[in-house]
Amino acid sequence: MRKNLNVIAAYSIMMVLIILVGIFQSWNIALSIFNMCLISAVMTMGANIQWGYAGLINFGIMGYTALGGLAAVLISVDPIQEAWRVGGFDILMCLWLIIVMVLVIRFILKNFQKSKLRTYGIAAIIVAGIIIIRITAEPGIEAIEAVNPAKTGFLGGLGLPIIFSWIVGAFFAGGLAFIVGKVALGLRADYLAIATLLISEIVIAIIKHEDWLTRGVKNVIGLKRPAPYEVDLQTTDWFINLVEKFNSGKLSLISNLADRQSALNQLVIEGSSVFVKLCYSGLFLVVVIILLILTQKALYSPWGRMMRAIRDNEEAANAMGKNVVKQHLLIFILGSAIVGIAGAMLVTQDGLFTPGSYRPMRYTFLIWVMVIVGGSGNNFGAILGGFAVWFLWIEAAPIALFLINLFTASMSDTHALKVHLIESVPYFRYLMMGLGLLLIMRYRPKGILPEKIEIK
Amino acid sequence: MDILNAIVLLLNYIFVPALTYGSQLALGAIFVTLIYGILRFANFATGDMMSFGTMVAILFTWYFQSLGISLGLLPTALIAIPFAVVFMAMYMLLIDKFVFKYYRVQKSPPVQLAMVSIGVMFVTQAVVRIIIGPADQRFFDGQKFIIKAGEFKEMTGLNEGLAIKSTQVITIFVTIILVSVLFWFLNKTKTGKSMKAYSDNEDLALLSGIDPKRIVMITWIIAGILATIGGVLYGLDKSFKPFTYFNNMLPIFAAAIVGGIGNPFGAFLGGYVIAFSEIFLTYAYKKFFMYVLPESMEPETLVQLLSTDYKFAVSFSILVIVLLYRPSGIFKGKVL
16 A cells, blocks of 8 residues: 555546546536546557567557547448449459468468569569559449448448447557568667658558548548437436436525426536546446556566566577567557557547548657656556646646736737737647656656566 | 650659659758767657748748848748758757757667657647747748749740749759758768767767767757758748648658668668659659550550559658668668
């Protein structure tokens, strides 16, 4: 208990801050911050596994998040029969061609000696394959995109409950991580950072422009929800009774019956959106707790010890007979899969998939700030980083506005500088993030909650 | 006649734009490579440092324009560049003093410095957006075209026009001058040689009496010059938008690595490799084939290898391939 005091204190402060937002701003805002904090926490756990446990740098978090989001679309949207009818065959043909191509390359890699000829041969196969696939796919893609383009124009998904996509998202992200890991993990740390950053940009480019699969920048909206809809709740009896019971004290003060009814209606509308957010919080909390237990167990298991040994001294671990390459690949896949879950959760919560919104600042670098600030190598630290940084990211604008008003109190409201500063309030969050990161890296390089390894 | 038309077509749509874009990338790539070679970290703040320099140049341009100073046919921004460079160099030295110096003295691993540069990236981005805003800024003035497409057609009697913007000529011209001066400095002067020595082997350089503080300072100043001029040229040619500059960091990194990171000449060529391959692979060759091939063989599709949406993806794919097969870059040679 005693030695965990700083963890408990840090989390209590965080909770108090969120509750304060609930009291002073609104419970709706507080809960949406809390939900996003939970999603950020899942992402930071993924990044922390890679960076904190194994020292692998992954600047491609954005790509895995987007793949998780794509999984949510492909799982939950109903299949579009007509699109499948007009273009499904061509797409399946392409899929088959890709599989053949991969198998041929595998065959060549296995059965021929490494030589220049082999390299050129593989390159030729890939180029030829891409051209053939393009020619095969073109009519199918055009046909699919022509099917009711304002509403669909893509193949749709499987029509399953969206919760399944959290697992599928993990598999998608893990699959990509397998390919990336096979290709890039041998690189030096900073090259790996650049390579993963660029690969994630390629993933986003594909998601943005392959309209037949993802609808691209036209966005997919109105995804299914695991939680009830506000409109349905507002007409459900048990929910109205619940709100009434909850606020009976407040309502009994109003004597006029009509006034009381309208007050109740207002409360029901507010309550319904709070209730929906609470449902999401519950779901996300379950995911966070399961992942936390698993990662904690892993950290203190022999496997976790081995990972730390590899991180701290690769050569020594290799000499002890640990397969560094294999373990790096494994942990790269695991971490990315967790990020994929977070990506699917994010799309589930928003109910829409907007490929244009995936930007490296928000989905890669901000997550890294969270990990570094929270404390890499420590799961509680990483989660706390997710909470604290996301909280600051949202509340930065009000804080900046407050500070600007404080420092420019002597100026008139129409003073050009003051107006300009108030207009640029949204960008103060970048400033705060940057300063926060720099200060933490300088004065507390291990983060708010540093890594603590107990030998039992 | 048709062959001539085809050549002019390629010149107009591929060669001139690629050369311009390549020059702009090349300056950024040399910046990345210098920082990597001497300070030994991947600078993720590259794009934002360029946008900072450009922002200062834009502010000076606006000031000069309000004073009524102009260069006539040339853009006013050219006068603003020297002032912006001074400002930018001061900013770079300030960042170095308050941020990077500590980690350099501590001999932190390169990854940590890269992380720190992300902090700098956030701060610089915020400063730029707070001062000038996130919107598009155009600061070009003077004459826009040297040759207009219509005039060219009239002059030569060809079907295809060749339009050359003055910014394209300025970009190529300034790049040639700047890069020649830089290579002369690195290869012929004593300071340049000591920078090379420092980048080759730090300890040996220290032993032979090279002052590391001076080397680092000069590196940052050169980096500031390159970042400002590269950024201003890009902004003149296209337009200035902080987000675009941040995104440009990626092809710039690609160019630096393709050329062999730490090797300025490689980075210079790498810029053109990236620019040309981006434009070559995403250009629709239909019209070209219409001129070259006989009428019966004319292509029906656009004959485009990749859609322009994948412009960025091309450079990244090149980068990934280079990283896999030749991590030291395609241009072998001495580092720095």
